[in-house]
Structures are given as C-alpha cells and as structure tokens.
Amino acid sequence: MLGIDMLKPEKTLISAYDDPIGVTAAFNLNLLARINRELGADFNLQQFAHVALFNEATHSVEMHLRSRSRQESHHPGSLHIRSVRKG
C-alpha cells in the first residue's frame, strides 16, 4: 500500500478546507439542503456555521456544521422532530 501526503502548516490546511469564498461551506451545507430538498425537512441553513479544525492527533482536518442556536427540524416523511443543540 502506498500512501502519499505532505504534512502542511495548519494555517494552509485550514484555508484549504474553509476557503474564503465559501464553496467548501456550501458543499457541506448542501447535505442539509439535500435533506430539505429530498426529504422535505426544514433545516435553517442560516443557523449553521461551517467549522474546519485540524486534529493534530490524527493529522487530519475535520469539518463540522455547528448550530448557531438551539433549533428543531421537522421531517414530514417520518414525522420526526430532530432537536439540534447549540454548538
């Protein structure tokens, strides 16, 4: 097995995974938007922030969607209400 990588400065990595244009954020938020589109849920995308973190232990970049506030999402197909805590 051949693994190829070059460990880059954290700042460089974060800027690559949290680009100023916001395309990476759009890519990740599209997951929620897709749930909205296809499942009829009502996630408020404006209430989610895109966060990119460098995990030094695993040498990997983690991307998260952080809720800006406590919110509830309704899923009409399953009659579920999903609570999302802040943070």
Place this chain on the structure above:
Amino acid sequence: MERAPIPSPTLHSGIKWGPTGPIAACLKNFHSPQLACLRQPRRSQRFTPVGRKNPCPPRPNGIAPAYGNIQGAEQSYPWGAGVPESKPGNFDFRRWDPSPVNAFPENKSESGVVGQLGNGWEWTSSPFDAVPRISSLRLLSRLLREFLRWQALRNQGRVPRAVRPASCAAPSAMVSTALPIRLRRIPLRFRVRRGMPRAAMQTRPSPSSLTSRFALEVSAASPRPGTKGMPSKYLYDSVGSALFEVICALRNTASREPKNACFNCTPGKSWTTSSPCRCAELGSGTGRKTRLLLEALSRWQSTWYHPIEISPTALAVLRRELRDINSISIVGFEREYLDGLREVAARRTSTEHLLVLSSAVTIGQFRWRRRLGLSSRSASDSSARGLSYARHRHAQARKNIDLRLR
C-alpha cells in the same frame, strides 16, 4: 409518476449562509430543484466586461442582463416583457405534475431555440438526460466555474456582464437572479429536448423510504456521542458533485498546489514486477495526481487501474482525462473505499499484485486503516516512506520517477 411533496418553500427565499452577493444568488439557484434556463442572446450581448461598448447599460448592482431580442433591445424575461405566469411556464409551483417537452409552444425563442425548459426532469415529463456535448452535471459544474472566473474578474475591478437565468419552474422572485455565464462556452442546445417514452421517465424515491434510510445511516455513522455523522456518499448529489469539483479546482490552484503538481519519487526508490498489477486508488478524484504514476506504470507493463470514488462526476472526468494513457485499463468503482476495495479484490487473480494508493485526504482517515488491518502509523510516517509531493513541473517529475513493480 410518483408524486412527491414540494420541498420547503424556504429554500427559495434568501439563503444567505456562506458567501454573499452574487454567489449566494448563484447557489440559491442550485439549491432550488431546478437549473437555470437560458435564452440565446445576440452575439453583441454576450459576456463582456463593462467598459466596452455595449448596448445594455449595467444595473446598479453591477450586473446587467445580457438578454435581448432579435432587434437588440433588452427585455425583462426570456419570453419578453410579460410577467411570469402559467402561460410561459410553471412558475411558483402552481402544479407539480410535469408537462411534456414543447407543451408551451408560445415559449419558443425568437432566436430559434424551441422547447425551452426550466428543468427537464421536473418541469416536463421527459427525463433530463444528457444531450450531446453537455450533461446536466457538466452544466452545473461549468456554471460554478464560470462564476468563480467571473468573481475573479470582479475582484480585479472588471465587472463582466451576466446572463439572467429564468427557470420556468422557478418562483417568479428568482427569475431576475443574475448568474454570470460565458455563453460561448455553454451550448444552449441543452434547452432543446426530444420527447421520450413515458417508460423512461425518472421518478423520485418516496420521501418516507429516503427518510428511513437517512435515519439509519445517521445512527450507524455517529463517530462520537452527541455528534451526528453522515456517510460521505450523501454529499455527492448533483449539486455536491459540482461544488466538489470547484473545491478541487480551488485547492489545486491555491494552497494544495503541491499535491496537484506531481509525484516526486525519491531517486533510487523503485518497484519492479514481472507479474501483472492492479492499481486501486482510494478517493481518486479526477485522477490528475495519479496521471504521472500511471504513465510511469504504463511504460513497464499493462496495468489495471481502479479508481474508487464516491463522486460520479469525478469518475466521469477521470475516465475522460486518463483515457489517452496506453497500457492502462481503467475500471472505476463508484463506491465507498472498503466496498470498492472488495470489488477490486474480487477481480484480482492469484498472480496479480495489488497496489493500493491513497492520497492526502484519505491518509488522515484512520478508521478504514484499522478495518483493513493496517498498522496505525501516522500520516507523517506514511509520507516518510520516500514519497512526497513537490512543486515540480511534469517534465521534471517524469525524469525523477522510476517506478517498477516488483
């Protein structure tokens, strides 16, 4: 056709997350369930930087629609000056049932484009399949690429003109959304559709089945208590794939350029083999990084190359980009890593070597390493195996690469 409820109307009302301004408007279109529909403009009204002589004055926001009729006058909508109503299209989701192509002959373009559709698979009963030279996915990625190019021009103080899209299935409020497109690079023939047999119509899975599958996947993929994870495959729908392609382009031209540049193998590090080889790559993307390695392999022997990639768009681009390499047979798998590796392993004969490649992103994902029974060496260990990316031109890299499989 199975009827599905209309997605949340809030999708169309001001999504302001992430980027602002035109890109938000651009993404708002992509997050709506339809693509933009375009009208063929006059040559003089195509994508032109402001400052040049142009009959259309710029709008206050700096974006001028390139719409115009045959006489060269600007018009408000693709069909003229009339407000959006049911006659030219299905605005504001007044009905869900799709109509066949050419159901609205009044919407015939003055420039000769007929059968104008806002979104084929939704607004019409004809599937939105690929037409020669362009598919819906490629169109989407092109739109995004064009937008980034447009934004770069704007950052330089050059505001290009834009084409105003109007989807016949879009809410009327979205009709005036500006979207920059360099039309000479986007054939408008995608608007012209042929009738298809009803049996070929695309249908949507029922929301309940999707919901239950989503719920199962979420519960099965929670990496930590209190944190919800989702399988990465759900990121790559048509919108996600197009965005991912833009992300790759951004990273390759900016901070992660070294990764895209080439492989720079340590001189003297070589592998040789007299037996056939299968090469599988986890998360191959569009294969730009792997080209040099495959070219090196192809000089020594015929090789099976199995890209394992979750994005169908990236796989399609890879097949197109690498098809010119001789002695390399490409069989891609649109799978997650482990599933793809199982497919490759099933095709491998007892005499074949298997070379598994992983790039920067996948090295950091140790869960699959453990599941494969690999040692838990760190990413830096992996990079210390004598291979590293470097800023070398391809020609220089080719001199350095001496890859043989032993």
